[in-house]
Amino acid sequence: MTAQCQLVESLGPDGRPFAVVAVPTAGRYTAALTCSLPDSPSVQAELADRWALRLAAEPDVAQATVSVEYAAGADRAVARIAISRAYGGGSGARRKAGPGAAGWFSSQLPLWARYLVSEGAGQVRAADPADLCVLARLAYDPSIAAFLAGGRAPVPEWTDVPPAAFREPWARFEHEGAASVTWSLSPEVTSGSLPEILAWCAARPAGASAGRVSVLAAPAPAGDEPSVRQGALVTLTGPADDEWAAQATESLAARPRIALRPAYGMQAGAFIAALPLGFGGTRLIRTPRVGK
Template sequence: MTTNYREPTYGNWRKPVSPGIGRLGLVGTLILMGGLVMVTMIAMVSFLAGMIGAVVLGLIMLPLVIQDRHGRTALQAITARVAWWWGRSQGWHLYRSGPLGITGLGSHRLPGLLAQSRLIEARDSYGRPFALVVIPATGHYTVVFECNADGAALVDQQQIDTWVAYWGNWLASLGYEPGLVAASVTIETAPDIGTRLREEVDANADPNAPELARAALEEIVWNYPVGSARLSTRVTVTYSAAPRPGAKRRDEAEMAREIGTRIPGLTSMLEMTGAGAARPITADRLARAVRVAYDPESQPDLEAAEDQEMRWEDAGPVAAQEFWDHYVHDSGRSITWGLSEAPRGEVLSSVMTGLVSPHHDITRKRVTFLYRPHDPASAARIVERDRKDTRFRLNGAARDEVAVVSSDQAALEEARGAGLTRFTMLVTATVRSAEELPLAAAAIDTLAPPARVRLRRMYGSQASAFAAALPLGIVLPDHLKVPAVVRESM
């Protein structure tokens, strides 16, 4: 059977640049220009003092000019190292909970950015219960959807591309959601211990069935889960309690009522993206998922005790310790990577298949795509500013010329109604022992190039990156002390 259908490609991911000289951003350029003016004025009085001032200015500018392959400056690396040393000297890298820990009432609360989080349960307009994660520090409320993704096996390419188009429409629609600040998609692969299969077989088995049939089912129950993996997909949307910057925050009851009215519309749109039947997750199921993420060995016990409710206060680890390059939490050891560069060229819809698929060297793997949509007004302003900045940096290089074309295309697509969304990706690999960490790191290093992405290990912030990769709606930029305007201008 022949067809004239041509599979589309995807690309033109743009990271807005700050106007500046060479590798310097706006802040670095202003420091350089101001320093040159001061050195010139000093040199007019004393040539020797002017030379000393020029050397000092060069030493100040050096950390802003030196960059690694991920685009991080030496100043950022030094700041991260100093912050890590300071936090370690204060004991912030250690966490102990329970009766002998530091938490109140002997509970096992979540550590780090999730320490003050709360979990409430409400009902949407269809009467379905849903969990709502509350982050008091930022005033964010997050609802989580469980999806039964259809998968691409034995599916026509036209249907897959239709799903991708609907997914783009769903992301674009988030820019019109009042109060929405972020969204995420978490794809987690873990070993399947076969508990759900056994429960399903036991519940539907006929006691009068022939002995041969019962023996065959018993053999399937024991052998089928061996070497198999469980893949779960969760989508989160995060709303702000303040309807606009500077406004008064709304209370929990008002936020639960407002979010509950929007859930049916969000889930119905998700079903057209290939996510399958999307439904809001309950508080008990979300607490169990978080508990297993921090303590993988607790999964069999939690699945065997389905009738016992899991409290949010007991979803955290008993003990956790953050190291410079990895994170130890109860029975697991994890490494988290962050996206430092999106694919430069055009890619096909299957580019991420290998990265999100199970891997035999990684016990549990979590790939989380984080999105922060711009509203239409901000999107128009950003693309126009990016067009001007790329032309300011144009110096005849081929890469700069491509950047100008890409910025023009982004502005044209935004003018035609396309959405503008900031995105990044976190990849967490969890293993059982320290000896398995090098194998997991090598596996991720092997999976990243086929996905056309560049990943950077989150040195010095493994605990925060691990928490952000969970489907709990943590918006990392809102937890940083350095303002976003300063960070983007470096």
């Protein structure tokens, strides 16, 4: 799906570049912010839950995704906050992409950054094209983390992001030399369940090389009371073999308080929806929650 999208560089009011991803299949543009987080899973959960609800309630926002990432080779979690806008400007529009999205994001990203700082985020900045290329490439191929960190590999281009080979069995998604399992949080996202999920991902169970917890929120259908719909996707990435995927699932079963369901039959779609790139995931969001 990444091969069907376009990555565009735009300039913010401070003259710094930021990236806009155009996703034709979802009919939307997406830009992202990146920030550091406190180490406490309970604080991370509270912030992710609150940020997703708040940003999804903003005018013209089609979806907000807050991803807490435990990337390969990283010692601390990083948050990526992706905000999507439909091509026509509203959550339900489906028109041909126009040039106004870059200007809209340029005006809104500084406001959202100030909001995140006021809520406890650290070192907030807009993600530029290189940030998103590295993020997506590492998601598909965690083995290159050490090469990128050591300067032994060039920063990938957007055309380098899609995996050279992939396969989607019923309960996992195999890509390059790795495999990922993605679960959806059911029945609803609550700050009470997210801390344990985040702690579980941070521990990288079953020898996982990377983990990601993404809270997604979108406006409720027109005609409903002012509210947003919210859900979450959780991804672990490890070796491309049956044994690892089984071990990851077993480690989750040992934690009965975590009510996650594997995204059976749609692992590739759930994997990409969990990335902060604006690929959708709306059909995985079902529970109405009142936006504040």
